[in-house]
Amino acid sequence: MLRELANAGERGAILTVFDFMSDILQAWNEALPRDMKAAAVYGFVPNLFLCQRQLPRAVEAEECLINAVVVCGNEMSRSHKEAILRCVAEVQKNDYCRTLYGNALPAASVGDSALFIFAIKLARFAPWFSKGDTSALKEWGFNDESLLEAVATIALGHMLCTLADGLSPVSDPRLALACSAEFPLVPEPTDWVETQGPYLSFPAEPSEKSPSYIFFRQEYGFLPNLFLVQSVRPDLVEAEARALENLMLPEDHLSRIQKEQILVTLSAANLNTYCFTMGCQVLSVLGALPGESDEIIAGQYLGQLSPQDKTLLDEAVKLGAFVKGSRGRFDRERLRTVGFTEAQIVEAVAVAGLANFLNTLQAGVGVVPDFPPPRTFSPKDLYPSDEKSRPISDATRPEDPDAEIVTCVQSGEIDAFEELVRRHSRRVYGILAGVVGNMDDVQDLTQDVFLKAFEHIGAFQRRSKFSTWLTSIAINTGTQLLRDRKPSESLSESDEDEGFCPRQIQDWAENPERLVAASQRDELVRAAVLRLPEKYRFALLLRDIEQLSTEEAATVLSISIPAMKARLLRGRLMLRESLTPYFVRRARES
């Protein structure tokens, strides 16, 4: 049945995406509902699964987990579990899943609210989760089995949100908009309790004859603690083993190593020591663990990969729990451009979903690593330079990583300034080079900017980050130099030239980077950027070249966010115009 779908998928390539989706939607809904567990659960096949049609075994893996977690297991009612899934979607701000569980509402009892607090803490602040959170729920009558069920449901919710984030399914036409739901407010944890797990006792011995036991023995060489601790629910362990088997073992699309790398990278990003350790162990058995194990901090590790794999992990890590927004949204197009197929992209997202499922599950049951961890993560890793560990939230901005050093300098420790120069000289240089153009002056000018910053640091009030403040000084210094050179030109030149309209509409090459060597490309970009009118150039420089957030860039330029976005778009379109002749699709390629 699923194979038929895969074939239909190939035929569908010539149809437009939308026609194709609705065709399949209909075909699948009408012909197959009885064969799809998802259909049995939802009453129809949600787009979240339809858009994985290139990889039926991923859908099977997900169905196994949904079935075991939501349908089986009788400690909690189905409606309670759906309310938890809704709660996780709210925590993750995931519109698709919010709608998928739009009718699930939190019931009103106090015990329920304890359950939702538990869910929110685990879904949003997993590294801070501790035995105390579990004990709180036990006071409301939860035992090991119902706790496991709650944790697995939260983990599943996380997985579904990851899939929706990565695959961006269109919302399901059958679903009404989500009704509004109020969940308890859970404050951001400010401190962090180190506790020793596991939080569950495991009374049941796993049967050595069970398929899952055999699977772990064969594929991992041992029964990992994470699965051992769930032995009260052999059917759940079974489903997890099936999911791992379906997703991680076949090598028809991504290789096993690529997938394990996604798992390791995401576990590191999620600060999950257990899953990181397990992933490293698997990679080292596969002979793919580069260098000393304690050197596998994400950066160094990535450095040793092929550019294609690096892009894969670069994108996959955006699906992690604590990086949302801060590293941008998952970009399928970018993966396509470096040569990944549709099925490989779906697989990468599905593996990321499974990684988040396992990460959340582990954080909830608190098992200790099976091997000495190559590295131990803690909430402190989110703010390496900060005494207090605090999560990234959308409400409060992450604290300034330079804050501590700035305090030292402000209180007279001149030597502390050295580190600020080291951290920011590249950005200051880049800004100045983009503003003044002439490369000869730029190193001297960079020094001038730091001297100015040092002189005025007493007046720095921390209304913005230090780096934002420093960037403003760099922009002003560069602009001043331009004015001194050419006093006639002014920033407020002929403003809203509404008439700008793209002229070049030739198709670009699939991999435009391949058409021009890197050094030549840098020169082309440099010349094209320098030709842009100042205001568009500055917007582009801050956002695309120095990678400030839109908000930071608007602060530096003292303009509104909409104005910043408008300038940026104009700059990008103008740049596109002047780069087009070099990157259009060549006859041979098409």
Added chain:
Amino acid sequence: MLTCAEFLAEFGDYVENAASPDVRAKLEEHLHECKSCQVIVDSTRKTIRIVTDSASFTLAADKVEPIVRDVMARIRTKKR
């Protein structure tokens, strides 16, 4: 249905995959019908990628420490 001009005025968030679902739906409706806007979206994304990946304005790694040294030397001389 949007016109091309309206599309081009609004697609800024879309190229960063940051458009709200309803804006995205509206834009995709146009995109579905319009080959030239498809080309513009695709080439704008590629432009962003090329610019982001370029080292056009990058300070060579071995130039960082000399700058640190010189700045600190200038600061210390001034303070004395």
